[in-house]
Amino acid sequence: xxxxxxxxxxxxxxxxxxxxxxxxxxxxxxxxxxxxxxxxxxxxxxxxxxxxxxxxxxxxxxxxxxxxxxxxxxxxxxxxxxxxxxxxxxxxxxxxxxxxxxxxxxxxxxxxxxxxxxxxxxxxxxxxxxxxxxxxxxxxxxxxxxxxxxxxxxxxxxxxxxxxxxxxxxxxxxxxxxxxxxxxxxxxxxxxxxxxxxxxxxxxxxxxxxxxxxxxxxxxxxxxxxxxxxxxxxxxxxxxxxxxxxxxxxxxxxxxxxxxxxxxxxxxxxxxxxxxxxxxxxxxxxxxxxxxxxxxxxxxxxxxxxxxxxxxxxxxxxxxxxxxxxxxxxxxx
Ligand code: BTN
Numbered sequence: 001x002x003x004x005x006x007x008x009x010x011x012x013x014x015x016x017x018x019x020x021x022x023x024x025x026x027x028x029x030x031x032x033x034x035x036x037x038x039x040x041x042x043x044x045x046x047x048x049x050x051x052x053x054x055x056x057x058x059x060x061x062x063x064x065x066x067x068x069x070x071x072x073x074x075x076x077x078x079x080x081x082x083x084x085x086x087x088x089x090x091x092x093x094x095x096x097x098x099x100x101x102x103x104x105x106x107x108x109x110x111x112x113x114x115x116x117x118x119x120x121x122x123x124x125x126x127x128x129x130x131x132x133x134x135x136x137x138x139x140x141x142x143x144x145x146x147x148x149x150x151x152x153x154x155x156x157x158x159x160x161x162x163x164x165x166x167x168x169x170x171x172x173x174x175x176x177x178x179x180x181x182x183x184x185x186x187x188x189x190x191x192x193x194x195x196x197x198x199x200x201x202x203x204x205x206x207x208x209x210x211x212x213x214x215x216x217x218x219x220x221x222x223x224x225x226x227x228x229x230x231x232x233x234x235x236x237x238x239x240x241x242x243x244x245x246x247x248x249x250x251x252x253x254x255x256x257x258x259x260x261x262x263x264x265x266x267x268x269x270x271x272x273x274x275x276x277x278x279x280x281x282x283x284x285x286x287x288x289x290x291x292x293x294x295x296x297x298x299x300x301x302x303x304x305x306x307x308x309x310x311x312x313x314x315x316x317x318x319x320x321x322x323x324x325x326x327x328x329x330x331x332x333x
Pocket of ligand 1: 096097098099100121123124125126127128130132140141142143184185194195196197213214215216
């Protein structure tokens with residue numbers, strides 16, 4: 001069996017993670033990979049250079065003792081539940097925007113799906129071209145690239161469905177409940193922990209490709225935000241009071257996003273979305289103003305309809321619908 005270097009390291013990490021806290025012998029690893037024990041030792045040396053530490057126990061083998069804290073592509077792959085490598089993953093040190101990088105790779109013909117993560121973005125973007133703070137390496141900046149074969153008319157519920165799925169993951173992983181502020185904010189008590197940016201390219205009436213971007217503040221400490229974000233931003237660690245394993249979370253996120261995407265494509269999401277949205281909807285029952293061009297309409301948020309539009313009960317008691325592409329929201333005190 002001929003294995004690329006990174007594949008051998010992936011297999012070594014998978015074996016050690018799968019057997020933890022037990023040891024795995026060098027002989028077993030060598031047999032699994034079809035290479036010599038010396039070659040195993042060399043691969044482990046390469047992993048040590050990347051921040052891994054192994055404990056060697058005589059007559060028993062190796063145990064993974066320390067993992068790098070920063071984003072690490074091979075470690076994320078080793079932690080992914082699915083062994084099928086059907087969503088290749090790239091981790092970049094720095095990039096303008098992971099959404100832009102996915103768009104460029106899609107335009108260059110890279111087969112989808114794939115995932116691009118970056119430790120830092122120089123031009124992280126949000127809705128309506130707003131800046132997304134992307135300089136803290138303890139957060140996640142992730143984009144997922146797809147080529148869906150569905151009519152574009154089905155897209156308006158996509159970000160909402162992803163939001164519900166990511167909130168469920170946060171609850172399971174961190175044991176805290178995040179909220180969703182229609183259409184794309186992940187929040188805790190009015191502070192934003194995450195934002196989603198879905199960008200689709202449509203040719204005549206066909207989807208050409210789709211990029212789903214997620215910025216999620218993971219371990220950024222409470223006091224470390226730039227002044228303009230100090231009272232608006234939060235992170236999962238600040239909410240839970242505990243540091244989050246960035247690579248473990250990234251692996252869980254990738255699995256969850258692909259599951260949610262497949263459910264969406266199959267059309268299996270509509271009932272669950274309708275049932276789950278109210279559990280996370282932080283606007284429902286609150287007075288808000290919808291800004292639509294030069295228009296400002298005040299009313300009470302009343303959930304979403306089956307097309308994912310925001311329902312607003314206006315001051316005359318009528319219900320108006322707004323789609324996400326058109327409007328921004330303001331809180332009314
Ligand atoms: C928003 O809140 O308006 C959406 C923010 C989306 C930010 C993420 S970070 C990863 C991806 N790359 C970007 O440039 N934007 C998204």
